[in-house]
Amino acid sequence: xxxxxxHAKELLEKGEVSAVIGYSQVSEKRTKPIIVTDPQDTDQLVxxxxxxxxxxxxxxxxxxxxxxxxxxxxxxxxxTAKPCDVHSVVALIQENxxxxxxxxxxxxxxHGVAKDFGFEFSGDNIASKCINxxxxxxxxxxxxxxEEKETPKASDDAMERIQEIERMSHQERFEFFKNxxxxxxxCYACRAVCPLCYCQRCITDKTIPRWIESSSHMRGNFxxxxxxxxxxSGRCTGCGECERACPVDIPxxxxxxxxxxxxxxSFSYVSGRSLETPTLVGSFNEKxxxxxxx
Amino acid sequence: xxxxxxxxxxxxxISSTVDCPRVAKICESYPGVxxxxxxxxxxxxxxxxxxxxxxxxxxxxxxxxxxxxxxMHERTFRNAAFSAGINPFMVEIANLREHCSWxxxxxxxxxxxxxxLVRMAIEKVKRDKxxxxxxxxxxxxxxxxxxxxxxxxAALDVANxxxxxxxxxxxxxxxxxxxxxxxxxxxxDCSQCILTPRMVEVHQHPKIKLLTYSEVVKVEGFxxxxxxxxxxxxxxxxxDLCSGCGMCISKCPIKKKAYNSFEEDLAFRSAVxxxxxxxxxxxxxxxxxxxxxxxxxxxxxxxxxCDRGAINFDQKDTVMVADIGAxxxxxxxxxxxxxxxxxxxxxxxxxxYGYGKYRDVIDGLQFERIASASGPTSGEMKRPSDxxxxxxxxxxxxxxxxxDSKGISYCSKICCMYTAKQAMLYRHKVHDGEAYVFYMDxxxxxxxxxxxxxxxxxxxxxxxxxxxxxxxxEENGKYIVKGEDTIAGMPVEIDADMVVLATAMIxxxxxxxxxxxxxxxxxxxxxxxxxxPKLKPVESTTAGVFLAGACQSPKDIPESVAMASAAACKTIxxxxxDTLEREPVVAKVNEDLCAGCFYCQKVCPFxxxxxxxxxxxxxxxxxxxxxxxxxxxxxxGTCTATCLSKSIELSGFNNEEIFAEIAAL
Numbered sequence: 001x002x003x004x005x006x007h008a009k010e011l012l013e014k015g016e017v018s019a020v021i022g023y024s025q026v027s028e029k030r031t032k033p034i035i036v037t038d039p040q041d042t043d044q045l046v047x048x049x050x051x052x053x054x055x056x057x058x059x060x061x062x063x064x065x066x067x068x069x070x071x072x073x074x075x076x077x078x079x080t081a082k083p084c085d086v087h088s089v090v091a092l093i094q095e096n097x098x099x100x101x102x103x104x105x106x107x108x109x110x111h112g113v114a115k116d117f118g119f120e121f122s123g124d125n126i127a128s129k130c131i132n133x134x135x136x137x138x139x140x141x142x143x144x145x146x147e148e149k150e151t152p153k154a155s156d157d158a159m160e161r162i163q164e165i166e167r168m169s170h171q172e173r174f175e176f177f178k179n180x181x182x183x184x185x186x187c188y189a190c191r192a193v194c195p196l197c198y199c200q201r202c203i204t205d206k207t208i209p210r211w212i213e214s215s216s217h218m219r220g221n222f223x224x225x226x227x228x229x230x231x232x233s234g235r236c237t238g239c240g241e242c243e244r245a246c247p248v249d250i251p252x253x254x255x256x257x258x259x260x261x262x263x264x265x266s267f268s269y270v271s272g273r274s275l276e277t278p279t280l281v282g283s284f285n286e287k288x289x290x291x292x293x294x
Numbered sequence: 295x296x297x298x299x300x301x302x303x304x305x306x307x308i309s310s311t312v313d314c315p316r317v318a319k320i321c322e323s324y325p326g327v328x329x330x331x332x333x334x335x336x337x338x339x340x341x342x343x344x345x346x347x348x349x350x351x352x353x354x355x356x357x358x359x360x361x362x363x364x365x366m367h368e369r370t371f372r373n374a375a376f377s378a379g380i381n382p383f384m385v386e387i388a389n390l391r392e393h394c395s396w397x398x399x400x401x402x403x404x405x406x407x408x409x410x411l412v413r414m415a416i417e418k419v420k421r422d423k424x425x426x427x428x429x430x431x432x433x434x435x436x437x438x439x440x441x442x443x444x445x446x447x448a449a450l451d452v453a454n455x456x457x458x459x460x461x462x463x464x465x466x467x468x469x470x471x472x473x474x475x476x477x478x479x480x481x482x483d484c485s486q487c488i489l490t491p492r493m494v495e496v497h498q499h500p501k502i503k504l505l506t507y508s509e510v511v512k513v514e515g516f517x518x519x520x521x522x523x524x525x526x527x528x529x530x531x532x533x534d535l536c537s538g539c540g541m542c543i544s545k546c547p548i549k550k551k552a553y554n555s556f557e558e559d560l561a562f563r564s565a566v567x568x569x570x571x572x573x574x575x576x577x578x579x580x581x582x583x584x585x586x587x588x589x590x591x592x593x594x595x596x597x598x599x600c601d602r603g604a605i606n607f608d609q610k611d612t613v614m615v616a617d618i619g620a621x622x623x624x625x626x627x628x629x630x631x632x633x634x635x636x637x638x639x640x641x642x643x644x645x646x647y648g649y650g651k652y653r654d655v656i657d658g659l660q661f662e663r664i665a666s667a668s669g670p671t672s673g674e675m676k677r678p679s680d681x682x683x684x685x686x687x688x689x690x691x692x693x694x695x696x697x698d699s700k701g702i703s704y705c706s707k708i709c710c711m712y713t714a715k716q717a718m719l720y721r722h723k724v725h726d727g728e729a730y731v732f733y734m735d736x737x738x739x740x741x742x743x744x745x746x747x748x749x750x751x752x753x754x755x756x757x758x759x760x761x762x763x764x765x766x767x768e769e770n771g772k773y774i775v776k777g778e779d780t781i782a783g784m785p786v787e788i789d790a791d792m793v794v795l796a797t798a799m800i801x802x803x804x805x806x807x808x809x810x811x812x813x814x815x816x817x818x819x820x821x822x823x824x825x826x827p828k829l830k831p832v833e834s835t836t837a838g839v840f841l842a843g844a845c846q847s848p849k850d851i852p853e854s855v856a857m858a859s860a861a862a863c864k865t866i867x868x869x870x871x872d873t874l875e876r877e878p879v880v881a882k883v884n885e886d887l888c889a890g891c892f893y894c895q896k897v898c899p900f901x902x903x904x905x906x907x908x909x910x911x912x913x914x915x916x917x918x919x920x921x922x923x924x925x926x927x928x929x930x931g932t933c934t935a936t937c938l939s940k941s942i943e944l945s946g947f948n949n950e951e952i953f954a955e956i957a958a959l
């Protein structure tokens with residue numbers, strides 16, 4: 001913790017970055033995102049198992065995006081990112097949203113984060129993305145902190161739910177998602193929290209002509225949630241923020257994970273893992289599996 | 295807005311299954327429609343007059359034509375509209391023929407469908423915006439790919455019209471397959487005698503830049519403005535210094551390591567070689583794979599004997615970029631591999647014919663070399679195995695061609711004729727020899743072709759047997775050809791001394807790869823596709839790229855030459871104006887909304903998407919957005935479909951217009 005704060009302070013004092021995006025403690029088992037611009041404030045920075053947010057979202061959203069994209073070196077940003085959040089940063093670099101040289105990645109050796117704030121981090125309270133996580137060390141970073149620790153053994157199986165959906169018939173699956181989507185209130189929290197939903201004008205907000213129906217009707221419920229899944233297929237890095245942010249608990253990661261599994265199986269592609277690999281969307285290879293063509 | 299609707303009967307093409315007057319009548323009642331009429335031939339002069347008069351009389355702002363495909367007459371109607379004073383892009387066509395009358399037979403339902411199609415077009419035209427044509431400059435230089443007879447002819451025609459030509463040939467010499475042939479049907483004139491003067495002409499032409507032993511590796515840009523990257527492979531001979539004396543060749547100690555591919559592997563060549571004595575340019579090539587110097591670092595005999603100092607072992611492949619206005623593709627063909635299976639298992643071989651196993655079972659091009667005065671036997675009829683004169687020879691037609699089970703369904707077109715010619719040549723050289731031809735059908739369509747085949751049968755006593763050969767095997771120095779005479783209904787067995795297989799013409803191995811490099815379509819065999827089978831036979835579907843010769847489909851020499859001249863003519867037309875008018879159907883980016891993910895750039899097949907910096911009031915770049923070069927964009931719409939936030943619109947087919955069409959259904 002001390003090293004993290006000192007490092008952040010040094011970055012700001014030397015003017016290497018104009019802001020550090022990080023976490024600060026709210027209560028014992030709860031953190032919140034914080035954007036530090038004053039070196040004095042760096043002592044608020046923390047990193048622990050309760051740092052649930054994916055801070056990569058702040059690289060593209062809000063005004064901070066403007067400053068990081070000026071290509072002005074004095075306006076570099078430092079971001080505190082868990083190894084899985086680094087995937088999002090990588091995806092953003094691949095999609096030209098940020099430039100690698102404008103981002104200072106502070107990362108950690110990670111052994112999982114809690115599923116919910118306010119409860120002790122343990123095998124019973126571990127985020128589902130952490131259960132089968134293979135990236136305990138960040139793939140890209142400029143500074144790394146924290147010691148390596150064992151991930152607690154989870155009490156439930158993350159794949160179980162996906163397999164359950166796989167086993168359903170088409171009709172059952174439709175009914176399942178229909179019931180889930182019925183809860184959707186179109187608050188678009190999933191969009192707001194997603195680092196890869198960086199469009200300045202979402203297609204859902206396009207009204208002339210209207211592409212995506214947004215009524216609280218089955219059509220609108222499906223249109224929004226399925227289009228979002230499509231737009232994220234081959235791009236979603238699996239941070240699970242959409243599901244965590246959803247106020248009505250729609251299991252959105254089921255959709256996104258399923259698409260990610262499909263992308264991996266069909267094209268051996270996992271989003272956000274390598275800066276050198278061309279993105280799945282937009283790249284073509286003659287040997288590409290074409291069973292997915294509709 | 296005042297809209298005019300014009301429903302064409304297309305003779306009876308549309309009116310036989312669509313009640314055209316009823317369609318016109320109903321359209322009158324649609325909001326915005328000022329005038330609606332049907333007519334027998336809207337594309338005819340009176341039909342176009344009708345449109346022009348109606349535009350002026352009713353002061354129309356936009357028109358909808360219910361007619362054939364826009365591929366046929368969109369331009370006609372746009373011009374008619376333009377001449378009556380309205381923007382040509384305020385014209386929409388409802389395809390009532392291909393999309394309706396030709397594919398349905400019930401009058402009632404197809405009339406209802408026709409009405410829907412017209413209504414969609416009406417809704418679209420209401421949202422259409424006037425567009426103006428885009429002018430782009432034209433580079434007056436033509437790239438010809440392939441130096442066979444088609445490429446040579448095309449290059450000469452274009453160059454003689456006064457335009458610069460870059461002729462790229464992958465082999466060390468131009469000439470192609472025609473230079474390998476002995477004599478040509480149906481006149482039996484010597485192939486090289488008529489070809490080599492053309493080759494020399496190409497070499498000496500001030501407007502032609504000849505690049506042999508070179509390959510096209512990249513094509514960027516668009517009609518009138520291509521940027522072509524050409525790789526010139528290292529010959530290891532300085533072309534400027536070499537006088538073509540041939541000393542290096544005669545002194546090269548490596549004589550029997552490499553087969554001579556010009557002689558169809560019937561002879562050897564040295565490590566430094568020219569493909570054949572009339573090669574253009576007459577500059578040798580060092581084959582690194584067999585040259586002792588390249589293999590062991592020793593030898594260097596050629597270096598010692600060359601008094602011009604032209605040998606350069608250190609020469610490297612060079613890459614050059616040429617600005618090109620139009621491209622003529624004339625990459626020709628190769629012969630089907632008889633016994634081998636090709637790498638992608640597309641074709642199955644004829645193992646039963648023993649090609650490759652029996653040295654005297656040869657293919658058509660090998661026979662050409664044996665019969666050729668400049669060939670390995672100096673034109674004497676000698677079989678490859680023991681050099682004896684074959685007294686009995688069997689020709690088998692359709693080896694590969696017209697054989698679905700081997701993977702080739704088409705007719706190779708030239709084999710009937712060249713087999714007749716080869717049998718005739720054999721009979722002229724071996725007077726006491728017997729020649730048999732196994733055929734499926736004799737296809738001798740062409741001027742003097744049928745007469746030529748009859749001459750082979752009647753004057754030269756070539757015995758034609760209608761049927762297939764099932765097997766060839768060796769017995770006591772003879773090749774037993776077992777087949778069937780389907781006319782007599784009897785099995786046939788011939789003990790031949792030599793067998794010639796008339797193998798199918800297939801595209802060059804690298805044809806699909808080249809097609810992808812240039813960006814032109816090809817069929818399942820790898821032949822390049824023409825834009826329209828009847829009306830645009832020499833154009834590819836990519837603007838500014840033309841096709842000539844056997845790379846498009848099997849062709850004989852006169853056809854290849856005719857096609858080459860046609861392609862040259864099309865190119866000359868293109869180059870004759872200083873600027874090109876392009877359709878304004880191009881994509882445009884909404885810069886305010888563009889998120890700058892550049893997926894559009896990744897998917898654009900034409901490289902039309904560029905990065906544009908957006909600056910704030912202080913001149914500081916605050917974001918990067920996509921920018922579409924209107925000269926390069928072909929309006930394919932791939933970027934529009936890919937854009938996640940729908941920040942790209944295709945002019946003439948924008949979201950609003952398409953949605954209105956769909957909503958009208």
